[in-house]
Amino acid sequence: MNVLECEGLVKAFDDLVAVDDVGFHIAAGETYGLLGPNGAGKTTSISMIAGILESDSGSVTVGGTEITTRTTEGKRQIGYVPQDIAIYPDLSARENLRFFGKLYGIPKARLDERIDEVLAVIGLTDRGDDRTEEYSGGMRRRLNIGIGLLHEPMLLILDEPTVGVDPQSRNSILEGVEELGRTGTAVLYTTHYMEEAERLCDRVAIIDGGKIRAEGTRRELVELVGQLDTINLGVVGSARRLAEALASVTELESVIATEGSVEILVEGASGLLPRVLEIAQQSDVGVSGVEVIEPNLESVFLHLTGKALRD
Amino acid sequence: MKALAITWVNVKRLVRDPSTIFFVFIFPMLLILVLGASFGGGFQPQVAVLDEGGGPFAQELVDEMAGSEDFDTISYDDRGALLEDVERGVANMGVVVPADYDERLQSGAVAQVEFVGRLDQSVVQYRATIEAIVADQSAVFRAARLVEAQGLAGFDDAVASAQLATTSTARTVVVRESTGESVFGEDLGQFDLGAPANLILFVFLTSLAGSAALINTRRLGVSRRMVSTPTSIGQILLGETGGRFSIAMIQGLFIMVGAAVAFQVRWGNLAASSVLLILLALVGAGAGMLMGAIFDNDEQAGSMGVFIGLGLAALGGCMVPLEIFPDTMVKIAHITPHAWALDGFAELIRRGGTIGDILVEIVVLAAFGVALLTLGTWRLRAKLTH
Numbered sequence: 286m287n288v289l290e291c292e293g294l295v296k297a298f299d300d301l302v303a304v305d306d307v308g309f310h311i312a313a314g315e316t317y318g319l320l321g322p323n324g325a326g327k328t329t330s331i332s333m334i335a336g337i338l339e340s341d342s343g344s345v346t347v348g349g350t351e352i353t354t355r356t357t358e359g360k361r362q363i364g365y366v367p368q369d370i371a372i373y374p375d376l377s378a379r380e381n382l383r384f385f386g387k388l389y390g391i392p393k394a395r396l397d398e399r400i401d402e403v404l405a406v407i408g409l410t411d412r413g414d415d416r417t418e419e420y421s422g423g424m425r426r427r428l429n430i431g432i433g434l435l436h437e438p439m440l441l442i443l444d445e446p447t448v449g450v451d452p453q454s455r456n457s458i459l460e461g462v463e464e465l466g467r468t469g470t471a472v473l474y475t476t477h478y479m480e481e482a483e484r485l486c487d488r489v490a491i492i493d494g495g496k497i498r499a500e501g502t503r504r505e506l507v508e509l510v511g512q513l514d515t516i517n518l519g520v521v522g523s524a525r526r527l528a529e530a531l532a533s534v535t536e537l538e539s540v541i542a543t544e545g546s547v548e549i550l551v552e553g554a555s556g557l558l559p560r561v562l563e564i565a566q567q568s569d570v571g572v573s574g575v576e577v578i579e580p581n582l583e584s585v586f587l588h589l590t591g592k593a594l595r596d
Numbered sequence: 597m598k599a600l601a602i603t604w605v606n607v608k609r610l611v612r613d614p615s616t617i618f619f620v621f622i623f624p625m626l627l628i629l630v631l632g633a634s635f636g637g638g639f640q641p642q643v644a645v646l647d648e649g650g651g652p653f654a655q656e657l658v659d660e661m662a663g664s665e666d667f668d669t670i671s672y673d674d675r676g677a678l679l680e681d682v683e684r685g686v687a688n689m690g691v692v693v694p695a696d697y698d699e700r701l702q703s704g705a706v707a708q709v710e711f712v713g714r715l716d717q718s719v720v721q722y723r724a725t726i727e728a729i730v731a732d733q734s735a736v737f738r739a740a741r742l743v744e745a746q747g748l749a750g751f752d753d754a755v756a757s758a759q760l761a762t763t764s765t766a767r768t769v770v771v772r773e774s775t776g777e778s779v780f781g782e783d784l785g786q787f788d789l790g791a792p793a794n795l796i797l798f799v800f801l802t803s804l805a806g807s808a809a810l811i812n813t814r815r816l817g818v819s820r821r822m823v824s825t826p827t828s829i830g831q832i833l834l835g836e837t838g839g840r841f842s843i844a845m846i847q848g849l850f851i852m853v854g855a856a857v858a859f860q861v862r863w864g865n866l867a868a869s870s871v872l873l874i875l876l877a878l879v880g881a882g883a884g885m886l887m888g889a890i891f892d893n894d895e896q897a898g899s900m901g902v903f904i905g906l907g908l909a910a911l912g913g914c915m916v917p918l919e920i921f922p923d924t925m926v927k928i929a930h931i932t933p934h935a936w937a938l939d940g941f942a943e944l945i946r947r948g949g950t951i952g953d954i955l956v957e958i959v960v961l962a963a964f965g966v967a968l969l970t971l972g973t974w975r976l977r978a979k980l981t982h
Binding site for chain 2: 361
């Protein structure tokens with residue numbers, strides 16, 4: 286069953302159409318990425334999905350319940366982590382969590398337990414009573430996420446959660462998101478970092494100019510644009526002989542021999558690599574190195590929009 | 597209730613800010629004290645007196661001054677100390693009776709009494725009182741000198757007779773009579789005028805400057821995050837309004853109770869003054885919400901809040917009493933809620949009024965409150981979801 290279903294979302298600010306007919310769905314335990322550059326419409330889209338921005342048209346349901354700015358019931362199932370660190374700097378982490386816990390309607394007895402659990406998950410147990418203005422950027426970012434997890438939502442919406450975060454905290458956040466997927470939480474993750482989308486997301490939507498340009502698994506998106514994997518073999522011996530031997534493999538799109546190496550273009554490199562190495566052995570050509578280059582989402586984005594992700 | 601959680605977090609944040617504590621609680625009380633001490637009723641000036649000779653006539657003059665109801669006297673032994681204290685304002689003015697005062701009176705020479713005062717208009721009226729006391733004593737000596745000149749008695753006997761005559765015979769006195777109603781009331785306490793003006797000024801000022809906290813909450817993204825929780829917009833607006841109202845009420849109650857305890861300010865009918873405070877807090881909360889919704893920059897709102905707050909307070913009669921405004925200015929002053937609140941407190945404090953006597957003020961303040969709250973919440977609702 287889908288946790289989130291949204292369709293036909295449209296939002297315009299005066300003459301600027303920020304989101305134009307955006308729709309997708311996310312199943313339980315699935316991590317769904319909205320990948321696009323700044324200004325692509327990611328934040329506007331998730332603001333409507335989180336019920337904090339009125340849409341001009343379209344609908345959003347979470348757990349079968351309609352979400353708008355005026356509804357409250359369905360929002361119990363949503364954990365929203367904004368891109369800005371939306372916490373009170375003059376309150377402690379514990380006080381911030383207690384405040385939002387009350388707004389989420391968590392019963393007092395359970396709230397005390399959950400605050401301790403969340404502080405442990407985000408690694409702030411020892412600093413829970415310190416004012417957050419004394420925290421580092423990474424600690425504040427972790428608390429920002431912790432608030433979204435407090436009420437154990439069915440759907441967690443993360444809006445560029447690693448922007449401005451040090452590498453250590455970034456890795457910690459990414460591991461946390463991976464763990465959420467394993468526990469059955471549906472995650473909607475926006476980012477303009479291709480590596481994050483590739484690492485975390487089961488499915489990705491490429492968004493640009495307020496429109497979803499393509500959607501699917503990484504493999505589906507790559508196939509959609511017809512990009513091939515590249516296998517670079519470093520060889521000891523005759524590269525030309527190896528190239529001639531590989532020419533009999535019909536699945537290989539092209540084989541080019543150069544001095545000391547062979548470059549092979551193929552669809553699904555990982556599946557064919559054992560056979561390629563076997564042929565090299567049979568041809569009495571030594572292999573000194575193997576490099577597999579798979580087309581990434583960056584190249585998909587470039588292909589679909591004609592511009593780079595960070596443009 | 598979720599609105600209460602939002603209200604509580606607003607109050608908690610206020611209490612944690614040391615600068616706010618000073619401006620919300622300490623500064624208003626200091627101002628009431630300073631203004632009351634400087635300009636309030638019940639002021640008794642201090643006259644520093646130095647008797648350099650210590651003769652009987654000089655002592656008599658000093659005793660006469662000490663007996664005056666218009667001022668208190670402080671005795672000095674040193675001229676330098678007297679001059680310094682007058683200069684510093686410890687004493688409002690000084691009188692030096694010279695060492696040869698008695699001698700010159702007895703010899704028939706002119707005796708001079710030195711008056712020391714700062715260049716201050718308020719000193720002039722007290723100088724006249726001191727001159728009158730000196731003139732009274734001088735009259736005795738002139739009479740004695742006349743008797744002595746006519747050979748009717750020696751100087752000392754003549755002085756004794758003249759002194760006796762001043763106490764036993766009829767004399768001309770000036771009787772003071774007042775007509776009409778005193779502007780501020782005869783029994784107005786020293787701080788009774790300044791306390792309500794400062795209450796109104798600061799409750800409104802804090803509410804306007806406090807709009808910065810609301811903008812800060814919006815800028816941090818906390819307001820939108822609240823909208824993402826299962827909390828209705830109505831509850832969020834109610835909570836934020838409650839926060840501003842609670843802060844205004846806490847400050848207002850602190851000033852009222854503090855002024856009553858520390859400065860014996862009489863706020864009049866308790867129920868009526870409580871209603872005025874509640875309405876004042878509502879108006880302040882509404883104004884704070886409106887500013888918090890209009891401005892997008894908390895620093896800009898904070899400084900504009902102080903500017904608007906002080907401007908309205910000056911226009912509304914919180915800095916200079918409405919009673920001494922020209923008629924046109926009084927009418928203009930009543931475009932502000934301050935003037936209506938001041939009218940209400942004046943009725944309660946000075947004329948012992950009750951709720952029935954301030955119904956007009958109550959209705960007008962309530963209208964201000966409803967209008968500002970409606971505008972403020974409407975603007976803020978739009979800001980939160982569009």
